[in-house]
Amino acid sequence: MTKRGYGRSLLFVAFATGIGWVLRRWFTLTDQSIVYLCVIVATALLFGRGPAFVATLGSVAAFDYFFVPPVFEFNIADLRYTITFLMLFLVGLLVSNLAESLRKKQQTLVEKEGRTAVLYELSLHLASTTTESESIQSLVQHLSAHLGTAVAVYQPDSHGVLQPVAHQGHLPWGTIAQEAMECAWTDRAYTGVGAASFQHVPIICIPIVDVTFALALLVLDAGAWDGADASQLQLVKAMAQHTGLCIAKARAVQMTKSAEVRAQAEESRSALLSAVSHDLRTPLAAITEAATMLRDDANLFAPAQRDEIIRTICEQAERMERQIANLLDMTRFATGFVIAQRSWISCKELLSSALNLAQNKVLELTVTLNVPDSLPLLYVDTLLLERLFANLLENAVKYAGTGARVEIVARDEAGTLTVDVADNGPGVPEGSEGRIFDKFYRAAQTHATGTGLGLAICRAIAELHEGTIIAFNRAQGGAVFRVRIPIANVTPEPAALLGA
Secondary structure, three states, rough: HHHHHHHHHHHHHHHHHHHHHHHHOOOOOHHHHHHHHHHHHHHHHOOOOHHHHHHHHHHHHHHHHHOOOOOOOOOOOHHHHHHHHHHHHHHHHHHHHHHHHHHHHHHHHHHHHHHHHHHHHHHHHHHOOOOOHHHHHHHHHHHHHHHHOOEEEEEEEOOEEEEEEEOOOOOOOOOHHHHHHHHHHHHHOOOOOOOOOOOOOOOOEEEEEEEOOOEEEEEEOOOOOOOOOHHHHHHHHHHHHHHHHHHHHHHHHHHHHHHHHHHHHHHHHHHHHHHHHHHHHHHEEEHHHHHHHHHHHHOOOOOOHHHHHHHHHHHHHHHHHHHHHHHHHHHHHHHHHOOOOOOOOHHHHHHHHHHHHHHHHOOOOEEEEEEEEOOEEEOOOHOOOOOHHHHHHHHHHHHOOOEEEEEEEEEEOEEEEEEEEEEOOOOOOOOOOOOHOOOOOOOOOOOOOOOOOOHHHHHHHHHHHHOOOEEEEOOOOEEEEHHHHHEEOOOOHHHHHOOO
């Protein structure tokens, strides 16, 4: 480009001379000198200071030879033109220097803008990544595309040996290159071309570090890229640093998630131990005590007392059976072993079956059913949904108390069956409306017994039917459990209707 610039600068001078020669009848010497100044400025802007200096010398010589009397000679008839030549030369040099300085500043700004654009594009991609590997892959792709060279990122394996985790192109490899990489990783320092160590190795090693420790090692092929370019090297280091922050963030998020999972597992384990140690051992102790009394002192009890002891044994056995069934059912839902066995049923029949399923508890409640006959048939797992509404009724007895009034209202809301189970009890404790559906959760303000799995099973059944269940308090007092189940948008077969 430099040689072409010198040649083209002379062509510019020749072009300006031709124009001046053609228009010499209308141009004064001052006009022609201005034309040459324009040539000098254009040459400086396009080709730099050296070609502009050549254009200055050429312009002075051409101006003297073709336009200053005597024409076609380098003799100067009038000494005034000597000052003109000197001023043209000095102004030409000054203008060329200023134009060169402007050109370099423009070039620097363009380069900075390009580097900023590359860093900004990388930042956008890194912002959308969620894992460590995605961040590393994004860095490798952007560097390879921008520098046009082979790029790789290394991380230590379980034995501490650096292994490639992402790469573009093939890097020069050898024992010295391995030593340069290990030195950069150990010392967390830049090695390779342009560095203080391993300057003759045809690679560049830049550690990707966090505040306190190294995360990965960035390696570039210096043979296809001028690694000694300070501005480009600074850009690479900035990109590596930004990627390091994203990697550290991804690791922190992963550690937080792992800690949350461990905390939830520990909470579930503690709740399960509590349920087994208290909610199962209590009815078992009552059964054992009552059965022992009947065995050892049966003759000491009147018939009414024996009947009461037997009733206690049966109630506690049923209670323990329910607790074990809840634990087993929650385990089946959590492992995904439950598959909905759907069949057609009317909403009124479904809720009536739920009342029959919880009949022992329902006897202590005043239940009102408000189910329109116009509701469409439901294509659901009838046994599971019966269990859901039976659990809600048992929950009303447990928390609202015996003698509570429960109203069940069903309606069709834009293709979704909505069923509200409302009671007139104390309501849901404030702040626990969402947590009461968590496994093993029991509100602190209540004294009800149980493992805290009944409502969790209700939510699992609703979600199995692609539905939802929420709880909230009524303005007039009491709690409302709202179940929403999508109504199947298909027409049941006649055989299915007969079966239902």
